[in-house]
Amino acid sequence: MDWQALWLSGKLALVSVLILLPLALWLGRTLAYRQWFGKAWLEALIMVPLVLPPTVVGYYLLVGLGRDSWLGALLAQYLDIQLVFHFSGLVIASILINIPFAVQPIQRAFEAIPAEIRDAAACCGMSRWRIFWRVELPLAWPGILTAIVLSFSHVLGEFGVVLMMGGAIEGETKTLSIAIYDKVQAFDYDGAGMMSLLLVLFAMVTLAITSAMSRRVVRQ
């Protein structure tokens, strides 16, 4: 078992989810309640990472954020930040690729709240912020939890985009799934098997939680 890779994967998943969550809450709620011209295009854009191969996303990130890109050069020159082959780059990649996993369940959960409950809350004199905290958030909570669980487990198992963007630097970018690949390359099937089993168990638990939560959303 590569404990360092496990720790790194856990850290990457946690940091990504913590940054992704407020973004997904804002985006999911906006998509659920607001109508504007071009909304369908934004929804399609959000879904793109679901259908694109992760290596393609990784390639564009590598090209777009590398030292040779204008953004990469700008970040390196003025802020001394290097994203490619660094943990921070993996965080950005994980966030981008997990946007649909986080936004979709949250959007559906907000949409599932009957409009008349929100209307009644407004007519009860509750401010918009108070309605969000006291009515919408508790009712959308199963969807939010689903988003957290899905994104966390997806980051934990991410391979293609991580390999493209971060390579396999010990303690920096070598996550659990990269470590499994490395073990197999080195014919250490026992080590790879142990880590794979861990990921399988984790996936099963998270999916069980997710489906239970989804049923609760449907019941509401």
Added chain:
Amino acid sequence: MSTAVTTPTGALQVRINQQRDIVLQAEFQCPAGELLAVVGPSGGGKTTLLRMIAGLAKPQQGDIRCGEQIWCNEQLCLTPQQRHLGYVPQHFGLFPHLNAEANVMAGLDHLPAAQRRQQAQDWLRRVNLEGFPDRLPHQLSGGQKQRVALARALARNPQVLLLDEPFSAVDRGTRERLYIELAQLKRQLNIPVIMVTHDINEAILLADKVALISQGKLLQQGPPLAVMAQPNDELVARHMGLRNIFSAEVVALENQQQLAWLQFGEQRIACANAGQLQLGMTVRWVIPNQGVRFSSISQGRLPRSFNKLSVTITSMLVMGDLVRVACSLAGVSEQLQAEVTVNLADKLGFHEGMVTDVALKSELIHLFDNAEL
């Protein structure tokens, strides 16, 4: 329910003129202490109108004010929060994760924390729900949910109470109990109450005034029985559930008595309160159900008060304790319809094909204006 529940407020005045998207034109007012029922077919704009009064939708043009306070005009439009009103949506809009007491307390943020619980408990008691403060909405029956929603709306001491189809989601027995409770509550509340309903009988039972809205237009307003007795036109009559609309020819006039004699098929009927009519003109007329009588006409009444006609019963439809009787008349293509109690139908031995007499009360025959064909 106890008395003296809210502080007096002013009348609600509404003038809406919206031409784009959803067309809506309406102008009415509802004084404090009165219940105005907005009636009309589904999709006619009733709920949109209520949402505009609540501040949940903004009219393109209009003026809504409550007493001295302007709620919406060309320059400003207050939010629902600023209007301080009570709103009961069609499916009650209860917060499913909060118990009954917390639901009522949710509308009381403007009060000091110590008063909120007391006020909520007080109102749950007033709507006969004192035993259920800890129940979640899904543990309550339809009627109980409705009471919690009403308590939540009224606990705020609102300036106006808005009810959107308040009885549509409860069973018939509960509905009838709630009618009585709302009628009692209305007397105690000194605020305008606006109730949207598609049920004309509900409006007749509870409302001081009805406003009939169809396809975004206010067709007629007034006391419910007055609108039933004197609908402006056939469309209003049909929306008010009046089925007996016929054509007839003016054959004699007794101008001093404001009486007109009409040729109705092969029979003649007298119509009181006739306006400016000319001999030979064709008129359209309507009679409400209470003007159609099958029971024997008491002796001594003027024959002009009741028009006795011979009819043949063509169909009978039992609806609970009422029977809808359809009858054909000689020389008339439309059928006369009336609702009588099952008891009366039995007593008179009604059956399909039976020839019987019916009396049409001449004072309740209403001629439509501009009805010349």
